[in-house]
Amino acid sequence: MLDLIRSLVVENTTKIVLLSLDGLGGLPRPETGRSELETARLPNLSALATASACGLIRHVAPGITPGSGPGHLGLFGYDPLAYQVGRGVLEALGIEFDLRGGDVAARGNFCTVDGAGLITDRRAGRIATDVCVRLTERLRAIRLPGIEVMVEPVKEHRFVLVLRGAGLSGRLSETDPQALGKAPLPVRGLEPGAARAAELVNTFIAEAGRRLADAAPANMILLRGFDQLPELPRFPEVYGLRAAAIAAYPMYRGLAKLVGMDVLKTGGTYAEEIATLREHWQAYDFFFVHYKDTDKAGEDGDFDAKVQALERFDAFVPAIRELGPDVLIVSGDHSTPSVLAAHGWQPVPALVWSRYCGADPVTAFTERACAAGTLGLIPAHHLMSIVMANALRLTKFGA
Amino acid sequence: MLDLIRSLVVENTTKIVLLSLDGLGGLPRPETGRSELETARLPNLSALATASACGLIRHVAPGITPGSGPGHLGLFGYDPLAYQVGRGVLEALGIEFDLRGGDVAARGNFCTVDGAGLITDRRAGRIATDVCVRLTERLRAIRLPGIEVMVEPVKEHRFVLVLRGAGLSGRLSETDPQALGKAPLPVRGLEPGAARAAELVNTFIAEAGRRLADAAPANMILLRGFDQLPELPRFPEVYGLRAAAIAAYPMYRGLAKLVGMDVLKTGGTYAEEIATLREHWQAYDFFFVHYKDTDKAGEDGDFDAKVQALERFDAFVPAIRELGPDVLIVSGDHSTPSVLAAHGWQPVPALVWSRYCGADPVTAFTERACAAGTLGLIPAHHLMSIVMANALRLTKFGA
Numbered sequence: 001m002l003d004l005i006r007s008l009v010v011e012n013t014t015k016i017v018l019l020s021l022d023g024l025g026g027l028p029r030p031e032t033g034r035s036e037l038e039t040a041r042l043p044n045l046s047a048l049a050t051a052s053a054c055g056l057i058r059h060v061a062p063g064i065t066p067g068s069g070p071g072h073l074g075l076f077g078y079d080p081l082a083y084q085v086g087r088g089v090l091e092a093l094g095i096e097f098d099l100r101g102g103d104v105a106a107r108g109n110f111c112t113v114d115g116a117g118l119i120t121d122r123r124a125g126r127i128a129t130d131v132c133v134r135l136t137e138r139l140r141a142i143r144l145p146g147i148e149v150m151v152e153p154v155k156e157h158r159f160v161l162v163l164r165g166a167g168l169s170g171r172l173s174e175t176d177p178q179a180l181g182k183a184p185l186p187v188r189g190l191e192p193g194a195a196r197a198a199e200l201v202n203t204f205i206a207e208a209g210r211r212l213a214d215a216a217p218a219n220m221i222l223l224r225g226f227d228q229l230p231e232l233p234r235f236p237e238v239y240g241l242r243a244a245a246i247a248a249y250p251m252y253r254g255l256a257k258l259v260g261m262d263v264l265k266t267g268g269t270y271a272e273e274i275a276t277l278r279e280h281w282q283a284y285d286f287f288f289v290h291y292k293d294t295d296k297a298g299e300d301g302d303f304d305a306k307v308q309a310l311e312r313f314d315a316f317v318p319a320i321r322e323l324g325p326d327v328l329i330v331s332g333d334h335s336t337p338s339v340l341a342a343h344g345w346q347p348v349p350a351l352v353w354s355r356y357c358g359a360d361p362v363t364a365f366t367e368r369a370c371a372a373g374t375l376g377l378i379p380a381h382h383l384m385s386i387v388m389a390n391a392l393r394l395t396k397f398g399a
Numbered sequence: 400m401l402d403l404i405r406s407l408v409v410e411n412t413t414k415i416v417l418l419s420l421d422g423l424g425g426l427p428r429p430e431t432g433r434s435e436l437e438t439a440r441l442p443n444l445s446a447l448a449t450a451s452a453c454g455l456i457r458h459v460a461p462g463i464t465p466g467s468g469p470g471h472l473g474l475f476g477y478d479p480l481a482y483q484v485g486r487g488v489l490e491a492l493g494i495e496f497d498l499r500g501g502d503v504a505a506r507g508n509f510c511t512v513d514g515a516g517l518i519t520d521r522r523a524g525r526i527a528t529d530v531c532v533r534l535t536e537r538l539r540a541i542r543l544p545g546i547e548v549m550v551e552p553v554k555e556h557r558f559v560l561v562l563r564g565a566g567l568s569g570r571l572s573e574t575d576p577q578a579l580g581k582a583p584l585p586v587r588g589l590e591p592g593a594a595r596a597a598e599l600v601n602t603f604i605a606e607a608g609r610r611l612a613d614a615a616p617a618n619m620i621l622l623r624g625f626d627q628l629p630e631l632p633r634f635p636e637v638y639g640l641r642a643a644a645i646a647a648y649p650m651y652r653g654l655a656k657l658v659g660m661d662v663l664k665t666g667g668t669y670a671e672e673i674a675t676l677r678e679h680w681q682a683y684d685f686f687f688v689h690y691k692d693t694d695k696a697g698e699d700g701d702f703d704a705k706v707q708a709l710e711r712f713d714a715f716v717p718a719i720r721e722l723g724p725d726v727l728i729v730s731g732d733h734s735t736p737s738v739l740a741a742h743g744w745q746p747v748p749a750l751v752w753s754r755y756c757g758a759d760p761v762t763a764f765t766e767r768a769c770a771a772g773t774l775g776l777i778p779a780h781h782l783m784s785i786v787m788a789n790a791l792r793l794t795k796f797g798a
């Protein structure tokens with residue numbers, strides 16, 4: 001599909017804005033039977049939906065709950081099942097670590113082991129982040145022959161391990177046995193060339209055990225999700241768009257960088273993100289703008305907070321429309337229903353506004369209303385070709 | 400999918416009529432917010448939609464604007480991405496040239512070159528068709544060793560070149576550099592066995608230059624879209640249907656012939672097409688009937704003319720229903736919104752009527768109404784299996 005799009009791209013001066021509301025979709029609150037989107041007062045989104053083509057998108061496959069990585073790759077037009085990004089790489093992106101091609105990244109947990117080396121707590125009692133920072137200092141001091149070792153704290157018991165050196169493979173098995181009372185597993189190479197990397201990681205783990213022996217409850221480590229940077233088609237080249245990402249959170253900046261977008265410096269609030277959008281309006285054809293509050297409230301299981309986050313977003317819509325985008329998309333990377341207090345598999349409302357988006361019966365931007373829209377229920381990675389068409393940036397296929 | 404259908408086909412005496420309205424789908428006129436279909440008075444189509452299963456179809460992929468070739472292949476049940484037909488072949492079909500297996504066809508343009516052989520007009524000032532006819536006579540006189548050369552005028556600056564001979568390859572590069580101030584490119588073979596065909600075409604081009612030297616502005620040629628007839632599964636064999644095509648325009652007759660339908664002789668008006676349908680009613684199981692006026696009006700950007708074309712079509716619906724088809728389908732090969740004055744990517748309304756088509760909430764045949772239909776939003780090439788099922792011509796899959 002990306003090859004098809006690439007072969008049909010034509011130049012134009014149209015501008016595209018993709019507003020991604022993290023965890024946008026929700027579920028009805030049992031007491032009212034209305035979802036967060038159906039409860040919130042969203043006059044600007046309703047007006048926009050009335051003038052837009054609406055639908056529902058799903059990011060991975062029916063019933064599959066997407067992580068933020070696959071969710072955003074889908075929005076960017078990449079089939080998340082065809083372009084998989086390992087958890088180690090996502091964790092590194094999430095702290096904006098400057099991961100390079102060939103680096104092997106893994107997700108690390110501090111854990112607790114007993115005298116026999118058996119795991120008694122897989123998360124080391126969720127140690128405070130400052131303890132994590134101090135203990136990663138100890139791990140950083142570990143030296144391995146011929147390669148560079150980098151260890152970065154993330155949050156609580158979590159850290160990132162990165163190995164840098166020529167010829168390393170990231171096809172390595174995990175050490176977390178996913179159960180208490182067992183010893184961490186040794187790392188095994190999962191492809192012929194991976195034996196050396198496996199040996200290096202096992203050496204690192206043994207040395208980490210020695211250096212953490214007195215640091216209970218964080219007296220051992222578990223490593224998961226080994227991977228290297230995937231080779232993704234570059235977004236600006238596939239679509240012929242000068243593309244910029246505006247996101248306050250590092251994970252989303254990292255994902256945008258992964259596909260080759262320019263990541264713009266911005267502040268921590270949505271108002272600052274919109275100011276950044278305005279400031280760079282002339283320099284780009286495509287803007288990905290990320291809104292985090294919806295997901296945060298959903299993850300907290302706070303229905304009212306999610307309603308308020310939606311209403312705060314709604315108030316920004318007029319300022320964005322005033323910039324005069326030729327195509328405006330509102331959607332998200334996955335659902336985060338407050339009643340689940342977690343990511344969900346439910347399809348996510350999407351709207352595409354342009355002069356050419358077509359007649360559509362939908363007059364509200366909700367899960368239920370969008371189900372009757374002319375976009376239908378489509379894979380998220382089909383959205384970008386529709387967006388490109390609305391921007392009059394694709395020529396026709398066949399005579 | 401075609402293999403699956405073929406394996407499930409059972410005999411029956413049911414009759415199927417596929418009414419293809421070229422460029423059917425539209426967009427709202429900004430002044431009224433209503434599309435062509437929503438503006439037209441279509442009492443017969445509304446009644447039919449009320450009794451039918453409705454939906455939206457897209458012919459190639461989301462956001463991709465189909466040409467007439469891929470659009471109709473989709474309607475006939477062929478995935479247009481799996482069965483690609485080159486532009487040279489489509490151009491030959493468009494003038495009903497009797498293209499045979501192994502023939503290499505290319506789209507030709509007369510163009511203007513300056514004294515240094517650099518292109519100054521890629522379309523030779525769109526010379527009149529009668530000039531084109533006269534100049535193709537000159538090209539026809541060119542002889543190439545061991546093969547037959549055919550040149551047919553199309554319209555204005557356009558013609559078709561066909562090479563006939565054993566062992567020719569159609570995998571050839573184009574000569575149009577797609578820019579002014581450059582010389583036409585030499586043809587290169589794009590597969591190992593294509594060197595001879597490339598050499599023959601280059602000889603033809605050099606000789607064409609000599610014979611056109613005094614014919615400015617049409618003093619050179621450009622060749623594009625080299626291809627050979629693709630091997631398509633034959634429609635009558637896949638579906639077990641005696642299939643006939645009724646179309647006033649040569650392109651659509653050519654497409655129907657390409658998939659093995661019988662092309663019936665008919666007049667230039669839709670009334671004559673319907674008379675042809677009535678006349679041959681007993682002899683066939685499946686009729687593809689093509690209506691061109693909707694596309695013509697859309698391409699002209701004439702909203703009112705498209706509305707009138709729809710209303711004229713609507714008046715024919717009772718006569719078609721009187722024939723008593725068991726399955727009646729109304730749809731199109733692509734959208735041609737008047738506000739775009741060109742083919743569009745928007746999904747196209749579709750209705751399937753039969754005794755067994757099922758309960759459906761749709762009561763009007765419009766883009767907006769069909770979005771809520773029970774057919775959903777589906778690839779056009781999924782329609783034919785639904786049609787076959789409604790004709791009780793498919794047995795069940797598995798015991």
